[in-house]
Amino acid sequence: MLSNVSKKVKVHNFSAGPGILPEEVLQEAAEACINFDNLNLSLLEISHRSKNYEKVMEEARQLVLDHFEVSADEYDVIYLGGGASLQFAMVPYNFLKNKAAYVNTGVWASKAIKEAKLLGNVDVVASSEDKKFGYIPKNFQVGNDYDYLHITSNNTIYGTQYKTFPKVNVPLVCDMSSDIFSRKIDAKQFSLIYAGAQKNMGPAGATMIMIRKDFLEKSKTGLLTMLDYKTHIKAGSMFNTPPVFPVYVVMLTLRWLKKMGGVSAIEKINEEKARLLYAEIDRNSMFEGTVIAKEDRSNMNVCFRLKNEALESEFDKLWKEANISGIRGHRDVGGYRASLYNALPIESVKVLVEVMQEFERKFA
Numbered sequence: 001m002l003s004n005v006s007k008k009v010k011v012h013n014f015s016a017g018p019g020i021l022p023e024e025v026l027q028e029a030a031e032a033c034i035n036f037d038n039l040n041l042s043l044l045e046i047s048h049r050s051k052n053y054e055k056v057m058e059e060a061r062q063l064v065l066d067h068f069e070v071s072a073d074e075y076d077v078i079y080l081g082g083g084a085s086l087q088f089a090m091v092p093y094n095f096l097k098n099k100a101a102y103v104n105t106g107v108w109a110s111k112a113i114k115e116a117k118l119l120g121n122v123d124v125v126a127s128s129e130d131k132k133f134g135y136i137p138k139n140f141q142v143g144n145d146y147d148y149l150h151i152t153s154n155n156t157i158y159g160t161q162y163k164t165f166p167k168v169n170v171p172l173v174c175d176m177s178s179d180i181f182s183r184k185i186d187a188k189q190f191s192l193i194y195a196g197a198q199k200n201m202g203p204a205g206a207t208m209i210m211i212r213k214d215f216l217e218k219s220k221t222g223l224l225t226m227l228d229y230k231t232h233i234k235a236g237s238m239f240n241t242p243p244v245f246p247v248y249v250v251m252l253t254l255r256w257l258k259k260m261g262g263v264s265a266i267e268k269i270n271e272e273k274a275r276l277l278y279a280e281i282d283r284n285s286m287f288e289g290t291v292i293a294k295e296d297r298s299n300m301n302v303c304f305r306l307k308n309e310a311l312e313s314e315f316d317k318l319w320k321e322a323n324i325s326g327i328r329g330h331r332d333v334g335g336y337r338a339s340l341y342n343a344l345p346i347e348s349v350k351v352l353v354e355v356m357q358e359f360e361r362k363f364a
């Protein structure tokens with residue numbers, strides 16, 4: 001029995017990443033660590049080539065197609081180690097032949113640009129660096145002669161998010177690490193989507209990559225085996241030992257999402273959570289949002305700060321007393337950041353809003 005490892009106190013976990021996972025997923029994962037599939041063996045001590053694990057990998061790949069509403073005829077799905085950061089290198093390594101276009105919307109986008117520049121010609125076709133990444137660039141032009149355009153759908157550190165995606169005539173590549181499966185999108189506009197699992201779809205250690213088959217055909221040849229997408233796709237994401245346990249927990253999380261009603265159901269809850277918190281930030285005389293363009297504010301990472309930063313320790317005391325965790329802003333930005341990932345219940349947002357109201361009553 002695992003009842004002795006259950007959580008003793010309800011903590012409202014707003015961590016930006018690794019982020020909150022559903023309680024039932026954690027319970028099932030904990031059980032699989034001891035006795036997986038009634039094999040009387042731990043998932044951590046069986047072969048990734050066993051029938052039982054092959055089913056896990058199969059389902060983890062299929063659930064991505066299901067949630068994106070695309071078919072295995074059009075797209076391949078793989079899971080790799082190395083984080084989203086390895087994809088900053090693998091995307092240009094596989095697809096940058098002539099030149100690539102990038103949009104710079106923050107720290108992660110900048111890191112992707114840095115890697116691509118090491119491998120070929122890169123044009124930054126739009127950037128919001130001029131205003132501390134406080135908005136999403138719009139209406140920029142991308143010529144037809146680029147191998148691809150790379151964007152970051154949600155900027156985890158600055159709290160901005162594309163609400164619509166650029167319409168371009170070149171393959172669209174997207175880092176969706178921090179808002180994958182948080183809202184309904186038309187996945188078919190993308191040629192490649194990647195996401196480190198630890199923000200919104202599982203634990204750290206696995207990165208999901210979904211690639212359109214006709215885009216894959218354009219990839220370069222003569223690549224290093226392990227860094228070639230084709231290697232992993234041909235082998236069903238089992239060329240070498242995959243991140244066995246992280247992929248299993250991703251599978252459980254995507255199953256949970258299906259049980260919740262899927263992406264369109266979770267989107268409604270996510271919108272309500274974000275609406276509640278932004279409404280309080282805008283109403284409360286003690287706080288201000290840090291994103292300049294309100295229409296670009298992220299529904300996943302809500303960034304705000306105190307108008308009087310000298311009161312930070314007082315505010316910190318209040319939210320810690322309410323069992324809130326993980327709302328300190330990124331070290332580059334400061335202030336506060338509440339991450340509202342899929343697994344965060346709306347009750348946690350209500351607790352944070354109450355704390356903000358109490359803070360105003362006490363210190364305004």
Ligand SMILES: *Cc1c(COP(=O)(O)O)cnc(C)c1O
Nearest residue numbers: 083084085108156175177178196
């Ligand atoms: C966290 C994050 C990354 C980096 O992910 P790693 O898995 O740590 O490499 C990349 N892009 C975005 C948008 C992120 O939020």
